[in-house]
Every structure is written in structure tokens, then in C-alpha cells.
Amino acid sequence: MKRGRAVVVGAGPNGLSAALTLALEGWSVELVEGEETIGGGSRSAELTLPGFLHDVCSGVYPLSIGSPFLTRLPLAEHGLRWVHPPVPLAHPFDDGTAAVLAMGFEETGESLGREDGRSWRRLLEPFSRHWFALASDILGPFPILPRHPFLLARFGLTGMRSATSVVGRFQEFRARALFGGVAGHSFVPLDRIPTASFGMVLAASGHAVGWPQADGGAQRIPDALASMLRQAGGTIVTGQRVKSLDELSEAELYLLDMTPAQLLRLGGVRWPESYRRRLARYRYGPGVFKVDWALSGPIPWRAESCRRAGTVHLGGTFEEIAASEDAAWNGRESEKPFVLLGQPSLIDSSRAPEGKHTAWAYCHVPHGSRTDKTAAIEAQVERFAPGFRDLILARHTFDTAAIEAHDPNMIGGDINGGAADLTQLFTRPVARLVPYGTPDPRVWICSASTPPSGGVHGMCGHLAAKAALRSPEAFHSLD
Ligand SMILES: Cc1cc2nc3c(=O)[nH]c(=O)nc-3n(C[C@H](O)[C@H](O)[C@H](O)COP(=O)(O)OP(=O)(O)OC[C@H]3O[C@@H](n4cnc5c(N)ncnc54)[C@H](O)[C@@H]3O)c2cc1C
Numbered sequence: 135m136k137r138g139r140a141v142v143v144g145a146g147p148n149g150l151s152a153a154l155t156l157a158l159e160g161w162s163v164e165l166v167e168g169e170e171t172i173g174g175g176s177r178s179a180e181l182t183l184p185g186f187l188h189d190v191c192s193g194v195y196p197l198s199i200g201s202p203f204l205t206r207l208p209l210a211e212h213g214l215r216w217v218h219p220p221v222p223l224a225h226p227f228d229d230g231t232a233a234v235l236a237m238g239f240e241e242t243g244e245s246l247g248r249e250d251g252r253s254w255r256r257l258l259e260p261f262s263r264h265w266f267a268l269a270s271d272i273l274g275p276f277p278i279l280p281r282h283p284f285l286l287a288r289f290g291l292t293g294m295r296s297a298t299s300v301v302g303r304f305q306e307f308r309a310r311a312l313f314g315g316v317a318g319h320s321f322v323p324l325d326r327i328p329t330a331s332f333g334m335v336l337a338a339s340g341h342a343v344g345w346p347q348a349d350g351g352a353q354r355i356p357d358a359l360a361s362m363l364r365q366a367g368g369t370i371v372t373g374q375r376v377k378s379l380d381e382l383s384e385a386e387l388y389l390l391d392m393t394p395a396q397l398l399r400l401g402g403v404r405w406p407e408s409y410r411r412r413l414a415r416y417r418y419g420p421g422v423f424k425v426d427w428a429l430s431g432p433i434p435w436r437a438e439s440c441r442r443a444g445t446v447h448l449g450g451t452f453e454e455i456a457a458s459e460d461a462a463w464n465g466r467e468s469e470k471p472f473v474l475l476g477q478p479s480l481i482d483s484s485r486a487p488e489g490k491h492t493a494w495a496y497c498h499v500p501h502g503s504r505t506d507k508t509a510a511i512e513a514q515v516e517r518f519a520p521g522f523r524d525l526i527l528a529r530h531t532f533d534t535a536a537i538e539a540h541d542p543n544m545i546g547g548d549i550n551g552g553a554a555d556l557t558q559l560f561t562r563p564v565a566r567l568v569p570y571g572t573p574d575p576r577v578w579i580c581s582a583s584t585p586p587s588g589g590v591h592g593m594c595g596h597l598a599a600k601a602a603l604r605s606p607e608a609f610h611s612l613d
Contacts, residue, residue: 144391146174150359151592155599157366168375178351181530182428189352196339201591214358215349219444222345226518232437233312250309265342276560293331297324315447378402420462421534421547423507424496448473462498471497502546551582570598
């Protein structure tokens with residue numbers, strides 16, 4: 135049976151996943167990307183010195199190795215290999231110790247103390263043990279008919295609360311801080327609901343599938359998806375920044391890996407004013423300021439477990455992290471920002487010349503902030519790793535405008551495709567039964583501005599493509 139023709143705009147992880155889903159269903163697919171390189175928020179480049187390979191945006195992939203869609207694909211045959219650090223995450227304290235999130239629960243428990251180790255396990259094990267069942271219900275639109283209702287209900291009871299209320303169960307600062315740092319990935323103040331869900335999803339995934347990185351760099355992820363897409367007959371055009379659908383070839387379906395601000399500027403779509411007004415009300419969240427370093431040696435952490443961790447959260451106590459996240463959300467700069475740091479060359483020698491290292495770190499800043507946070511970020515690293523500054527051979531920095539220039543979907547430096555607070559987590563970009571659809575039946579949205587929001591999991595693209603395939607437009611294209 136002959137299938138229809140689709141054009142996908144934007145070769146980020148979601149655009150690639152949408153294109154691949156359609157191509158695997160037998161559709162003729164053209165993927166059009168504005169940049170010369172594919173990958174959007176999943177690219178690698180020599181940002182500092184020759185021979186030092188940096189992940190320009192994303193670098194840690196619990197949501198990829200834990201994605202119900204990506205794990206079904208034979209990406210290893212297309213050059214993608216996950217590498218795991220000995221410890222996914224460490225969270226150092228001023229006393230020279232650190233809490234750790236390890237695969238399994240033993241080492242985590244030891245680092246948190248007996249009572250809190252037990253509480254941590256009780257909180258997360260039911261979900262890490264059934265990670266893929268949980269992921270199939272939560273990595274998508276609000277599940278009206280969940281596949282695993284009891285598991286989801288149990289998750290929702292705690293996940294729908296604020297991180298601040300959930301850490302009340304811990305006796306000591308270590309577990310509170312570890313959970314707060316993970317929940318901080320939400321970019322939402324930690325006293326708001328449902329920030330606990332971010333902490334639980336990322337912590338449970340860490341215990342279940344780890345927080346790996348892509349061997350050889352982030353670029354390997356889109357490259358593997360693109361290789362599969364071409365094998366399935368799809369084509370990819372780069373260097374074409376699409377301004378109107380009228381410039382694209384004729385197709386039954388158009389899937390757009392873009393956020394509302396860009397969609398509103400796009401020509402050639404037939405949307406009523408009421409839908410445009412709703413898109414215009416879409417809110418973006420805080421941005422990030424990122425630093426990449428070329429280093430002459432590994433970071434000299436005081437806490438031994440930090441030297442084995444892929445990711446290190448630098449923010450001290452829960453209260454300190456909460457204050458930093460509250461500031462970024464409310465348009466204030468934090469003097470002591472919560473810093474998320476990665477050290478990929480510790481487990482991947484292809485990232486730097488022999489004996490040398492790379493590291494990256496970013497902090498959350500007010501939306502559109504142009505403040506240089508390099509000194510504040512480096513002070514946080516130095517706080518837990520004295521001597522760090524002496525190792526810096528070169529650095530590259532990105533403020534929110536530079537990140538948006540690198541990838542136009544990162545509006546004002548927002549890396550999640552829009553604020554992921556309660557009102558926009560499930561109903562993004564607008565409240566609709568099928569959030570991927572638009573009033574123009576040919577046009578579908580497949581970016582991180584749709585459920586389940588930011589992260590390299592491909593689920594927005596995959597679910598948008600599946601929804602589009604069920605539409606009358608797709609049906610009429612069949613012979
Ligand atoms: C600093 C940083 C760190 C991050 N860390 C992580 C992490 O560790 N783990 C993780 O899972 N996620 C992380 N993320 C988030 C992740 O990168 C994004 O959520 C993810 O890339 C979203 O995928 P997407 O396909 O929706 O959009 P994008 O990856 O942004 O891709 C959109 C693509 O569409 C193209 N495009 C847009 N408009 C047009 C147009 N008009 N014409 C043609 N092409 C167009 C863009 O050029 C881009 O290639 C991070 C992001 C940043 C910036």
C-alpha cells in the first residue's frame with residue numbers, strides 16, 4: 135500500500151524521531167533543518183581548543199536510555215553506544231563529603247545515612263523497579279486511560295507535590311539536598327507543585343537505567359537517528375531556515391519541531407486568530423548560562439565520589455538550591471547559583487587529548503538574562519574542588535542569547551521548550567485533546583513545547599507522528 139508524503143521541519147531529537155516514526159510506517163519523508171548540522175540541542179563541537187570535543191547543549195541522557203521510543207530502535211547498529219560513569223550523580227557538601235545517586239540503592243543509602251537511605255529507597259524503588267511501565271504513562275500527554283493505573287496513581291500521590299514538601303520526610307540535609315538538586319532540573323521554584331515529579335522521574339531513572347553519556351559525544355545521537363531515517367528512505371536537507379510552509383514541497387503532513395514563538399512567525403499555516411492568541415499566551419521559563427572548559431587535568435574534588443561521577447550538582451543545601459531556583463524564576467540573578475556540572479572525559483578518552491580533560495557547567499538564570507555568570511559558576515566549582523581554576527586551559531561561554539543563536543528553539547535560553555509548571559506540563563502548547571494537532575489539519579507540532587516537554591527522549595516527535603498518522607489527512611493519502 136502506498137503511503138503519503140510528509141515534511142518535517144527541524145532536525146532536533148524530536149524532529150528526527152517524528153521523521154523516523156513516519157518513515158518506518160512507509161511514508162516518504164523529507165526533513166529540513168535550518169543549521170548546517172543536524173541535532174538541535176544534541177550536538178558536539180570543538181568549542182575551546184583543537185582536540186577538545188564538547189557537547190554544546192545536552193550531555194547526560196537518562197531520558198534517552200529510558201525512552202520507550204528510543205530504546206525500541208537498533209541505534210547501536212547506527213553508531214550509538216551509551217557509556218556509564220561509575221556513579222551517575224554526586225552532590226558535594228562543604229564538609230568534604232558528598233551524597234551520591236548510584237545505580238541500585240546500596241551506595242546511595244550509605245551516602246545518605248541509615249534512616250534517610252531507607253526513606254530514599256522507599257520513595258523511589260517502586261518506580262525505578264518498574265521504570266519502563268512508568269515511563270510509558272508519564273512520557274506523553276496526560277494519560278486519561280493509563281496503561282498502569284495503580285503505579286501511576288502511586289507516583290502521582292507524591293509526584294504531584296512540591297519538592298519542598300517531599301523532602302520533609304528526610305531527617306538530614308544530605309538526602310534533602312540530593313533530591314532538591316534533581317528536582318531543580320524542572321527550572322520551577324521548588325515550593326511549587328509538581329516539582330517533586332521531576333525529582334522522582336530523574337532519580338528513579340538514575341537508579342533504573344543510569345545517567346549515561348553518548349560515547350564520542352552528543353552528536354552520535356542525532357547521527358544514529360539520521361542514519362536509520364536514511365535507511366528507511368527519508369531524506370535530510372540542511373542549511374534551510376524555513377520561514378513559510380509555502381517554500382516546502384507539497385505534502386499531506388507537515389510536522390514542526392518549533393516552539394510557539396517561532397510558529398507564530400511562520401507563514402503558510404491556516405490558523406484562526408483564536409488559536410494564535412492561545413499560542414501567544416504560551417510562557418517560557420528561565421534560561422541557562424553555560425561554560426565549557428578545556429582542562430589540564432581532572433577536577434580535584436574534595437569528595438572522592440565526585441571524582442567518579444558523570445554529573446555533579448553544586449549547590450550545597452536544599453535551601454540554597456531552592457533560593458537559587460526561586461531567583462531565576464522571578465527574574466533575579468543568584469550570587470551563589472545552583473550549578474549542574476558534567477565531566478565526560480573521565481569515562482570517554484575521545485573527548486580530550488591524552489591526560490587532558492573537558493568539563494561543562496551551567497546555572498539557571500532569568501529568562502533572556504545577558505549577565506556573565508562565569509565567575510559565579512567557577513566559584514561554586516572551586517568551593518568543592520579547590521585548585522580547579524589552575525587547571526583551566528581555555529573556556530567557552532554561552533549566555534541565553536548565544537544559546538538561542540545556536541538553536542532558535544531555546545527561546546531566551548529556555549532549554550525545555552517552555553515553562554514546565556503545572557499549567558503547561560501536560561497542556562502544552564495549548565490545552566487540546568491531542569496537543570500535537572493544530573486547527574490546520576495538515577500541520578502538527580512535534581517539539582519539546584508538546585508533552586512530555588524537554589529532554590532528549592524523542593517522545594514528543596514520536597507521539598506527534600503517531601497522532602498525525604491517525605488523522606484524516608493521513609488516512610486520505612492512502613491509495
Ligand atoms: C545547555 C543545555 C543542556 C541540556 N542538557 C540536557 C541533558 O543533559 N539531557 C537532556 O535530555 N536534555 C538536555 N537539554 C535539553 C534538550 O537539548 C532539549 O530538550 C531537546 O534538544 C529538545 O529537542 P527538540 O527536537 O524539541 O528541539 P531542538 O533540539 O531544539 O531542535 C530543534 C531543531 O529545529 C531547528 N529549527 C527550528 N526552527 C527551524 C526553521 N524555521 N527551519 C529549519 N529548522 C528549524 C533548529 O535549528 C534545531 O535543530 C539541554 C539543553 C541545553 C540548551
